[in-house]
Amino acid sequence: KAGVTQTPRYLIKTRGQQVTLSCSPISGHRSVSWYQQTPGQGLQFLFEYFSETQRNKGNFPGRFSGRQFSNSRSEMNVSTLELGDSALYLCASSPGQVSYEQYFGPGTRLTVT
C-alpha cells in the first residue's frame, strides 16, 4: 500500500501571501490530521477531518484552515503568511475510528521570508 503523500515537499513564500498544501492519505483511510512541527514548539495539532467534516481543531488562528474532499484527500490553507508560520507541516492518515494510530507523510517544508 502506498503511504501518505504530501505536495509540494518544499515551498518558499513571502509574508502576506497565502499557501495551500495537499495531502493524499493511505488508500482506505478516511481520517486526515494536520500537524505543525517547529524547533521551538515541537509537534502541534492543527485539525482533523473525517468524511469531509472537521472533527477536531487545535489552538491555531483562523488563518489556518483546511478541507477534505470526498476521496479523503485533504488540503490545508494558510492565509496572510507570517514569518512564524515557517515550519514542517505534517499530514497523517488513519482508518477513521477515533483513537487509532496515525501514519505520517513526509511533510511540506514551508519557509516564509
Add this chain to the structure above:
Amino acid sequence: AQSVSQHNHHVILSEAASLELGCNYSYGGTVNLFWYVQYPGQHLQLLLKYFSGDPLVKGIKGFEAEFIKSKFSFNLRKPSVQWSDTAEYFCAVIVTGFQKLVFGTGTRLLVSP
C-alpha cells in the same frame, strides 16, 4: 488540557548500551499511547502503541515500552542500541474518543559507533 513530558532532550549512548527514554502524560481518563521515531531526513514512523491489555508492549526494531498507569508513564526501552537507532523519539497520547495526538517535545538520541 492533556500534556506529555519527555524529560531527556538529548541522549548520547555508545553502541550496545541499554536505552530508556522517559515519558509521562497528564490526563486522568483513558488514553492510548504511542512512540514515534523520526530518523534523519525521514518522516515520523510508528514504533509501538498501547491501547489496552498487557502493559508491556513490543514494537519494531527491538523496542519495547511499559505502561504504568499509577505513574502516568510510558517509558521506551531497548536492551542494546545500534548506530542506526540515531533519531528523534516522540512520545504521544490520544485521549480515548478523540483523534488528536498530543506529542512530547522529543528526545534526540545519538548512538556513537
